[in-house]
Amino acid sequence: MKAKVHVMLKTGVLDPQGEAIRHALGSLGFDGVQGVRQGKVIELDLADGTDEATINQMCDKLLANTVIESYRVELL
């Protein structure tokens, strides 16, 4: 089985990389981009039957820093 973990900076945490992307889009002529947030996607190839609680533990212990990041697990 596979799972996708989406890691994003929490709402309210300023994302300097997202801001830089927003400026770059503006300078390319794409008007009206109000905000950009950049995160990361981690794909996991897991043993069949791995439960979501275990994947959440992986996120809490390593994949995300929950001080500044939130995550969402997508089972594929």
Add this chain to the structure above:
Amino acid sequence: MKAAVIVFPGSNCDRDMAVALKAAGADVSMVWHKDSELPKVDLVAVPGGFSFGDYLRCGAIAAQSPICKGLISHVERGGYALGVCNGFQVLTETGLLPGALMRNAGLKFVCKSAPLTVETSQSAFTEGYNAGDTVHFPIAHHDGNYTADAATLAALTSEDRIAFRYGDNPNGSVDDIAGVLSENRRVLGMMPHPERAVDAGHGGIDGQALFRGLIGQFVQA
């Protein structure tokens, strides 16, 4: 005083740290990240560098290495720890210090000498200074933008646990924070490099007081 310097793959300030500690009188051993036990020491130093290539997040993989379990038990027993630059990132990732270090607000790697204000002399690390002193330590980092939630910041402030602030905030850190202390004041994490300011050849010796003060604690004891 006995000190250990942890070496991760990608550490590059480990030898500088050892030299600074030795110059101040410490007996220093280097410890490899795969060792699960630390030698019996008073201080563990987590040096700067780019442990594990900064993969995932700076310090995240290093924080899971076998030696960090030893580091956590050392701190839980009341031992001293000093994390500089990548070492500070490792200490926040292990949860030994609060907050996190994000990408610099200006997105650029910053490498220069930074003026800092010593915010408290109430710790073994800073007792060689007076609160309000200005010191100059080199900084060299891409991810030094300190952040913490409002409750943590309020606690750090009210408990006098902000050790250093930037005079001229180079990375967007909240409240200009450059270094913080643990609740028991025996763990210090800071982005600037005191070990790169201990010899006249470095261009400054403002860091000497930090190492001498720290080691002096044990000489008196």
